[in-house]
Amino acid sequence: MVGQCGPTSQCQSDRNEFMRVRFAPSPTGYFHVGGARTAFYNWLMARQCGGSFVLRIEDTDAERNREEWVDGICDALSWLGITWDEGPFRQSERLSLYANAAEDLFNRQKAYYCTCTRDEIDARTTGIGRKPGYDGHCRDSNLGPSSGGALRFKVPTPGETRFVDLVRGEVVFDNQNLEDFILVKSNGAPLFVLANVVDDIDMGITHVIRAEEHLPNTPKSYMVFEALGGAIPQFGHVPVLVNEKRQKLSKRRDRVAVEDYRKQGFLAPAMLNYLALLGWSPKDDREFMTVEEMILQFDINNVGHSPSFFDEKKLLHFNGVYIRNLSEEDFFNYSLPYVQSMSWWIDTDLNRATLKSSLPLAKERIAILSEVPELVRPIFEEPLSFLPNVRENELLANPMADEILQRVKLGILGLGKYSHDEMEEMLRGLSVEFSIPLRKLQAPLRAATTGAKVGMPLFETLIHIGKEKTIARIDDAIRAIALSRS
RNA sequence: GGCCCCAUCGUCUAGCGGUCUAGGACAUCACCCUCUCAAGGUGGAGGCACGGGUUCGAACCCCGUUGGGGCUGCCA
Numbered sequence: 001m002v003g004q005c006g007p008t009s010q011c012q013s014d015r016n017e018f019m020r021v022r023f024a025p026s027p028t029g030y031f032h033v034g035g036a037r038t039a040f041y042n043w044l045m046a047r048q049c050g051g052s053f054v055l056r057i058e059d060t061d062a063e064r065n066r067e068e069w070v071d072g073i074c075d076a077l078s079w080l081g082i083t084w085d086e087g088p089f090r091q092s093e094r095l096s097l098y099a100n101a102a103e104d105l106f107n108r109q110k111a112y113y114c115t116c117t118r119d120e121i122d123a124r125t126t127g128i129g130r131k132p133g134y135d136g137h138c139r140d141s142n143l144g145p146s147s148g149g150a151l152r153f154k155v156p157t158p159g160e161t162r163f164v165d166l167v168r169g170e171v172v173f174d175n176q177n178l179e180d181f182i183l184v185k186s187n188g189a190p191l192f193v194l195a196n197v198v199d200d201i202d203m204g205i206t207h208v209i210r211a212e213e214h215l216p217n218t219p220k221s222y223m224v225f226e227a228l229g230g231a232i233p234q235f236g237h238v239p240v241l242v243n244e245k246r247q248k249l250s251k252r253r254d255r256v257a258v259e260d261y262r263k264q265g266f267l268a269p270a271m272l273n274y275l276a277l278l279g280w281s282p283k284d285d286r287e288f289m290t291v292e293e294m295i296l297q298f299d300i301n302n303v304g305h306s307p308s309f310f311d312e313k314k315l316l317h318f319n320g321v322y323i324r325n326l327s328e329e330d331f332f333n334y335s336l337p338y339v340q341s342m343s344w345w346i347d348t349d350l351n352r353a354t355l356k357s358s359l360p361l362a363k364e365r366i367a368i369l370s371e372v373p374e375l376v377r378p379i380f381e382e383p384l385s386f387l388p389n390v391r392e393n394e395l396l397a398n399p400m401a402d403e404i405l406q407r408v409k410l411g412i413l414g415l416g417k418y419s420h421d422e423m424e425e426m427l428r429g430l431s432v433e434f435s436i437p438l439r440k441l442q443a444p445l446r447a448a449t450t451g452a453k454v455g456m457p458l459f460e461t462l463i464h465i466g467k468e469k470t471i472a473r474i475d476d477a478i479r480a481i482a483l484s485r486s
Numbered sequence: 487g488g489c490c491c492c493a494u495c496g497u498c499u500a501g502c503g504g505u506c507u508a509g510g511a512c513a514u515c516a517c518c519c520u521c522u523c524a525a526g527g528u529g530g531a532g533g534c535a536c537g538g539g540u541u542c543g544a545a546c547c548c549c550g551u552u553g554g555g556g557c558u559g560c561c562a
């Protein structure tokens with residue numbers, strides 16, 4: 001495994017080591033699709049290069065983090081198949097590391113304590129012509145840890161921080177524009193830029209692939225890496241995912257939870273395939289790829305620079321393709337839980353067998369698994385319920401419905417064998433007899449027997465429903481029609 | 487406001503100075519197939535934000551404009 005690399009140049013690191021990447025989410029809400037894509041890109045690189053993928057939970061903000069979100073992240077990653085080689089490490093269990101680093105920085109005068117409140121700073125810096133942000137007020141006050149203040153990093157000015165981003169190329173920041181940012185809160189809790197960097201050094205991270213929103217943090221990270229004397233990883237900032245209004249996907253505003261998509265019946269490989277294509281595309285311009293193919297072809301240097309809209313329509317299409325490619329066995333296994341959650345489902349071997357034999361007809365008609373129950377419902381639901389307006393429009397409002405149903409009933413009773421072929425022959429014959437297209441003939445029949453206007457092919461459906469139930473439903477419909485006309 | 491990033495069909499993208507009268511995919515429209523609905527097939531409409539350069543030649547390079555986004559927290 002050591003040193004084994006795929007075909008792209010991304011496996012090379014500045015140092016003569018092998019790749020170590022990390023995914024470092026903060027457990028402050030449902031795990032969302034943007035995070036999933038970032039995690040996947042990291043994972044693809046690690047797998048391609050034979051490197052290590054580390055999962056690190058950035059939970060230093062006790063106020064905002066909840067343990068259940070950690071589980072949510074791990075579950076979602078597992079579902080997607082994004083496996084981690086190390087971790088999950090929790091920053092909340094590594095606090096002494098950050099405290100040591102902070103002390104070191106303070107002792108070496110790379111950082112200083114500051115007791116200014118936000119209001120005090122604002123009062124000094126807000127106004128026309130003044131630069132907002134911290135003004136360095138306590139920089140030379142020589143306050144100590146006992147001051148009860150926050151620890152601020154002493155940004156070296158003048159100076160500039162430049163680096164070559166794996167996605168964007170060279171980026172330059174003037175240190176002049178960076179305020180002395182806080183490393184440790186006055187309550188002793190480390191902040192992102194400290195804990196993040198300390199861990200990246202401690203864990204030997206060689207490549208940091210994260211969302212573009214972190215780009216402005218990077219010069220700060222750089223300075224902390226340098227102050228701490230740690231090896232600086234290569235950075236790559238991938239564009240954010242946006243909603244239809246082109247704003248960064250937000251947990252509060254947008255529907256983004258991976259868990260939701262899983263529940264709805266999206267398949268993990270479809271999700272990964274779609275996610276990978278948001279910002280990246282393979283050399284040969286193919287869209288459908290297995291995870292293995294993506295591992296082989298992914299190249300961080302080839303990721304686009306502009307934000308992408310997370311288009312559920314296209315995701316749906318991808319999912320439909322993946323579903324249609326499922327084996328009958330897999331499709332049955334994936335579908336069963338969705339059917340089992342319905343009140344009309346009775347879990348018997350016979351029903352399972354019927355379900356299994358009817359499922360191939362459903363497979364090509366759906367894009368997500370949660371659509372399965374509605375398609376097979378007519379086969380199992382007893383008594384049958386009608387979708388809104390179906391009884392009224394298709395049965396009661398159709399002047400020919402009664403006559404058609406009467407004749408169909410007779411036809412069924414006269415069948416030598418209750419089979420698909422005989423059913424078809426009989427109905428086609430009736431359509432000739434009535435001088436109406438088969439689709440017109442089957443409309444009231446479908447409504448009467450399935451309670452729906454559209455659905456799986458009718459002949460097969462009637463066979464699955466069974467002769468007795470079919471006749472009974474036709475009788476019910478005939479009665480309903482008679483009732484409405486009396 | 488300041489700093490940074492970005493800019494090819496509605497959307498995701500291919501394109502990395504001539505092969506572009508710009509290719510593919512989703513969505514959309516039409517037609518075909520068809521027992522409904524899908525799926526599938528064929529075809530159509532639809533784009534290089536704008537203005538300057540550089541060059542024999544620019545979607546591709548440079549500058550500006552405009553537009554969008556991110557950050558600007560004792561969040562990450």
